[in-house]
Amino acid sequence: MELAAERTHLTASRAALRRMRDRAQALFSTGDRVAGDSYTAEQLGRHMARRVKELADDPDTPLFFGRLDIESRPDAENRLDTGSRLGIENRPDIGKETFHIGRRHVTDDAGEPMVLDWRAPLSRSFYRASVRDPQGIATRRRFGFVKGELTSFEDEHLDRGEELGTSSRILTAEIERPRVGPMRDIVATIQPEQDELVRADLADSICVQGAPGTGKTAVGLHRAAYLLYLHRERLRKSKVLIVGPNTAFLSYISAVLPTLGEVEVQQSTLDDLVTRAPVKAVDTPTATAIKHDVRIAEALRRTLWNRITRPTEPIMVSDGSYRWRIDIEPLRRIIDEARREELPYSVGRERVRARVVGLLQLQSEYRTGNSPGDSWLRKMSKIGPVTGFLEATWPAVTAESLVAALLTDPSAAGDLFTEQEQEAIRWVKPPKTAKSAKFSAADLVLLDEAAGLLERETSFGHVVIDEAQDLSPMQARAIARRSEHGSITLLGDLAQGTDPWAANDWRDILRHLGKPDAAVVPLTVGFRVPEAVVALANRLLPALGVNVPEAVSLRRDGDLAVRAVSEADLDGAVMAEVTAALAHEGSVAVIAADTAVERLRAHLDAAGIGHATPDDVDSEARVMVVPAMIVKGLEYDHVIVHEPADIVAAEPKGLNRLYVVLTRAVSRLSVLHAKPLPEALTLS
Numbered sequence: 309m310e311l312a313a314e315r316t317h318l319t320a321s322r323a324a325l326r327r328m329r330d331r332a333q334a335l336f337s338t339g340d341r342v343a344g345d346s347y348t349a350e351q352l353g354r355h356m357a358r359r360v361k362e363l364a365d366d367p368d369t370p371l372f373f374g375r376l377d378i379e380s381r382p383d384a385e386n387r388l389d390t391g392s393r394l395g396i397e398n399r400p401d402i403g404k405e406t407f408h409i410g411r412r413h414v415t416d417d418a419g420e421p422m423v424l425d426w427r428a429p430l431s432r433s434f435y436r437a438s439v440r441d442p443q444g445i446a447t448r449r450r451f452g453f454v455k456g457e458l459t460s461f462e463d464e465h466l467d468r469g470e471e472l473g474t475s476s477r478i479l480t481a482e483i484e485r486p487r488v489g490p491m492r493d494i495v496a497t498i499q500p501e502q503d504e505l506v507r508a509d510l511a512d513s514i515c516v517q518g519a520p521g522t523g524k525t526a527v528g529l530h531r532a533a534y535l536l537y538l539h540r541e542r543l544r545k546s547k548v549l550i551v552g553p554n555t556a557f558l559s560y561i562s563a564v565l566p567t568l569g570e571v572e573v574q575q576s577t578l579d580d581l582v583t584r585a586p587v588k589a590v591d592t593p594t595a596t597a598i599k600h601d602v603r604i605a606e607a608l609r610r611t612l613w614n615r616i617t618r619p620t621e622p623i624m625v626s627d628g629s630y631r632w633r634i635d636i637e638p639l640r641r642i643i644d645e646a647r648r649e650e651l652p653y654s655v656g657r658e659r660v661r662a663r664v665v666g667l668l669q670l671q672s673e674y675r676t677g678n679s680p681g682d683s684w685l686r687k688m689s690k691i692g693p694v695t696g697f698l699e700a701t702w703p704a705v706t707a708e709s710l711v712a713a714l715l716t717d718p719s720a721a722g723d724l725f726t727e728q729e730q731e732a733i734r735w736v737k738p739p740k741t742a743k744s745a746k747f748s749a750a751d752l753v754l755l756d757e758a759a760g761l762l763e764r765e766t767s768f769g770h771v772v773i774d775e776a777q778d779l780s781p782m783q784a785r786a787i788a789r790r791s792e793h794g795s796i797t798l799l800g801d802l803a804q805g806t807d808p809w810a811a812n813d814w815r816d817i818l819r820h821l822g823k824p825d826a827a828v829v830p831l832t833v834g835f836r837v838p839e840a841v842v843a844l845a846n847r848l849l850p851a852l853g854v855n856v857p858e859a860v861s862l863r864r865d866g867d868l869a870v871r872a873v874s875e876a877d878l879d880g881a882v883m884a885e886v887t888a889a890l891a892h893e894g895s896v897a898v899i900a901a902d903t904a905v906e907r908l909r910a911h912l913d914a915a916g917i918g919h920a921t922p923d924d925v926d927s928e929a930r931v932m933v934v935p936a937m938i939v940k941g942l943e944y945d946h947v948i949v950h951e952p953a954d955i956v957a958a959e960p961k962g963l964n965r966l967y968v969v970l971t972r973a974v975s976r977l978s979v980l981h982a983k984p985l986p987e988a989l990t991l992s
């Protein structure tokens with residue numbers, strides 16, 4: 309009976325959403341006729357197009373997933389309280405109420421709420437209310453769904469002391485659901501400690517240290533959606549940015565925010581964020597390490613500001629029948645003053661130009677008695693003696709020319725680097741011009757730093773950085789420039805740091821990010837990896853040299869198999885494992901050292917097993933071979949690890965990489981090896 313009533317409410321809510329969308333669509337089509345001018349029409353058109361997109365209904369996801377029954381509150385004060393939390397202060401029937409909680413607000417034709425957005429203030433109680441702190445909630449109901457169809461519900465009568473916590477059957481089913489395709493949102497089952505992070509204030513920068521599968525990525529994406537809901541206008545202007553480690557990861561997470569109705573968030577890899585030239589050169593590991601070291605920021609700064617020299621000649625300008633002259637002393641004062649103002653270099657240069665022209669203007673006004681017009685000012689700012697003076701004292705610099713200058717002669721930065729370090733980064737064959745220079749991937753970060761010294765970077769309102777343990781000091785500075793006037797959510801796990809510069813302490817990264825006081829909050833409850841698999845991966849932790857809390861898995865299900873085979877049989881055994889895995893539901897990933905990837909893909913082709921690449925989230929194929937190097941942040945139902953020893957040997961932080969690889973499994977992990985397992989893994 310009750311389930312039938314809930315189904316009816318779902319059908320009615322879907323119909324109401326459709327009507328909301330139809331109305332938005334109609335407004336969108338008539339927008340240019342009702343708007344007064346073309347600018348307003350365009351603005352309105354864009355707004356309505358976004359609104360139509362935001363109101364899209366996905367028949368495969370439930371429109372609501374929970375319900376709150378709020379205790380009847382006859383007293384007027386409490387009515388107002390509930391009403392104002394909803395934003396509907398004057399509802400007369402506010403006494404006894406139920407609210408359905410879903411992915412977005414749905415209202416009926418009279419404007420009454422049928423579904424409440426999960427981000428609304430009242431919805432907070434859905435995630436946080438407990439027997440100890442019921443927050444006025446009598447009953448919390450969770451719904452079970454199959455493909456958008458309501459199939460069951462589960463009640464917690466908080467007013468009767470009933471609370472399920474993590475033993476909720478619906479939560480367990482959601483966590484243990486076989487994974488296929490891209491990441492999904494977790495709005496229906498956000499846990500209280502996750503919700504605290506999701507709903508942190510916009511002004512708060514936070515750093516989440518979480519073991520694998522504790523929901524860091526999920527928390528970051530839901531926080532972005534929450535902040536956009538709460539500060540819609542502000543963040544629409546200043547924008548929200550999500551930074552992830554690689555394109556495979558971005559494709560994996562790309563559907564989450566649109567499902568939550570948020571279609572305007574920029575998602576970028578760190579490399580793409582700083583790209584302003586193609587990568588045409590490869591550095592040695594030593595040079596790469598130096599270029600990611602924070603000292604190089606100071607080296608660039610010194611090289612740049614050393615360009616400025618004190619004036620040695622006066623400026624003399626012929627202007628028709630007049631001659632203007634500015635002596636060395638006032639010119640020196642202009643330069644010294646502009647330096648003291650500590651503006652970005654190019655901004656300072658323009659300020660010097662403006663002040664010089666200002667002095668010429670004063671002389672002209674004094675002599676002619678008239679104020680010269682704009683065209684005269686423009687002419688003077690470009691006139692030979694003025695530009696010549698600027699080139700001599702505060703020369704024009706581009707990011708490319710600055711980086712080229714440092715790499716051509718690293719000694720120009722003084723004693724920041726040892727002789728060997730200078731040699732390691734010095735260009736063997738300096739290019740003829742900065743334009744023809746061949747830059748490496750690390751140089752792009754230097755170019756970005758250089759550009760930041762020249763001009764101010766625009767700051768986002770909020771930046772979410774995932775897999776942040778791998779940020780180098782120089783990469784962190786690139787993000788700091790983009791979040792100077794905003795806040796950040798930093799997500800990561802020190803144990804999963806695989807780059808040579810990966811930090812051992814979050815404080816170091818936070819300092820480079822310009823947010824030294826951000827709170828570091830741990831998450832330890834794992835929702836992905838089964839207990840047995842976590843236990844295996846945790847064996848590696850003592851060998852990783854970082855101090856992080858171990859993950860505790862919520863999952864008691866799952867299979868783990870570690871099997872030794874002969875070298876000759878290894879690939880064949882992996883193929884047999886893939887075939888066996890296909891008997892189950894969900895995705896299957898063979899994770900291997902990069903060198904084995906092509907060979908394994910060829911085996912799959914030969915066996916006629918369709919497979920996809922990690923970037924291709926829309927593929928129907930359930931199998932893929934994933935290089936260990938790019939598997940960070942991803943998850944697969946069944947993971948088959950091919951030769952752990954090769955994965956470890958492939959890079960200096962190979963054990964950390966193996967830790968990442970082992971913690972990608974959602975239901976089953978098979979480890980197949982011919983070489984001995986890494987020692988740390990065999991210790992129990």
Ligand SMILES: Nc1ncnc2c1ncn2[C@@H]1O[C@H](COP(=O)(O)OP(=O)(O)OP(=O)(O)O)[C@@H](O)[C@H]1O
Nearest residue numbers: 494497498499520521522523524525526835836941
């Ligand atoms: N509250 C939750 N309810 C249901 N599923 C959850 C919850 N929190 C996390 N998950 C699921 O657990 C899995 C791991 O989450 P996520 O990828 O966000 O973890 P992570 O901490 O970023 O992991 P990693 O360190 O490996 O990158 C995902 O499938 C996610 O949907």
